[in-house]
Amino acid sequence: MWPSEREALAVWADHLQARGDPLGELVALSLRVDEVRRREPDATELAPIESQAEQLRLSLAEQLLGPGVGELPRLRLRWQHGVVRAVKLDPVTSGHADPPRVIVEVIAALVRRPALRFLDQLHLGALAPAREHELLDALTHPQCQARPRRVVLGRMPGQFRRLLRADTRPPAHHAPSPPPLSRPLLEAVAEAGVTWLVRWGWVQSLPWTAGDHGVRRQKLDALLEQPWSPALGRVFERAIWDTSLQVRRRILAALPTLGDGVAPALLAALAVDLDRHRRFGDLVERSLTRAASTHPSWVAGVAQNFSEDEPWVARWLAGQGQRSRSAARPAIPRIAGMLRRGSATGSSNDYRSHGLRRALHSFGHPDDAAHAAPFDDESIAELIQKLGAHRSPG
Secondary structure, eight states: OOHHHHHHHHHHHHHHHHTTOHHHHHHHHHHHHHHHHHHOTTOTTHHHHHHHHHHHHHHHHHHHHOGGGGGOTTOEEEEETTEEEEEEEOOOSSSOOOOHHHHHHHHHHHTTSGGGTTOOEEEETTOOGGGHHHHHHHHTSTTOOOOOSEEEESSOOHHHHHHHTTOOSOOSSOOOOOOOOOHHHHHHHHHTTOOEEEETTEEEOOOSSOSOHHHHHHHHHHHHTSOOOHHHHHHHHHHTTOSOHHHHHHHHHHGGGSOGGGTTHHHHHHHHHTOGGGSOHHHHHHHHHHHHHHOHHHHHHHHHHOOTTOHHHHHHHHTOOHHHHHHHGGGHHHHHHHHHHHHHTTOTTSHHHHHHHHHHHHTTOOTTHHHHSOOSSEEHHHHHHHHHHHHSOO
């Protein structure tokens, strides 16, 4: 969880407990587990409270997620500190596909659950383009609890995949760009907290201020002089994807000097760095190196929040210097889980897995750590199995 969010989560948990909401107890207990694990990983008290937190999570799972989530058994959730931090539904490569209507209905109901209040990423690779507006409308609904920073519909951008393969050849063909969204809808999506919107392989720039690139540059300079706030942080995160290179250069150069709340912008900056055609890779590298060396807590936040769709982040974390090296180590279980999942799907020899193995070795972990590490996320089908075992002990 990002540094600025952990404190907010603890305050929220206290508020829920005062109201008698069991979710508050789960969050508080999960935060306690994390505190003990970080302070003393081999403490004798760790195993009992871990078991207590897991049993409480299972007993509350149906209440937290709602009854309809079982209609999407392939849906995967990443839990952290008792709340859902990421939701993903992969496209179907073979077999039965989920009806588009069911996907939208289940997700629209799920994002209204308090357990998704701190959702960071929503990736629906299986969503049909025709249902895009319904999904975005659900995220802007007044009853929506979730405020995800990153929303990915369809696949990640093609240039990211090509550059990860070290393929410098121009693409054989360009996927057609999706139909434009209306300005009011994009403004509503931005107002809902989204800072990174990927639509069917294309990064969608979200409005963060009106005007041409010169006006936006002036607005950015004015924002950099304002006192820090979480809302301002989300503006900076959106500005990293601005279509003006001048705006991008300015915010990336200023990144290391900003407050802790801008830490999530590092994920967007790492993705921007992959776009070699922008010709400012050196600037991005210098800015991120400075940010990592002066803000190890930012590195820890990246290590806890990057997704399996962003394997290039694992490579960056593995290359951290001595000052931020320990802060990057929380990424090890996730990298191992990503490798394990790749092995399970038969893609263990591709460029992605090669990079992940190199990252593990950089941390001093052998390849077989991928098979010993647990999954970093959990499908609804797996959760249902755990619930069955929880209800029938012995």
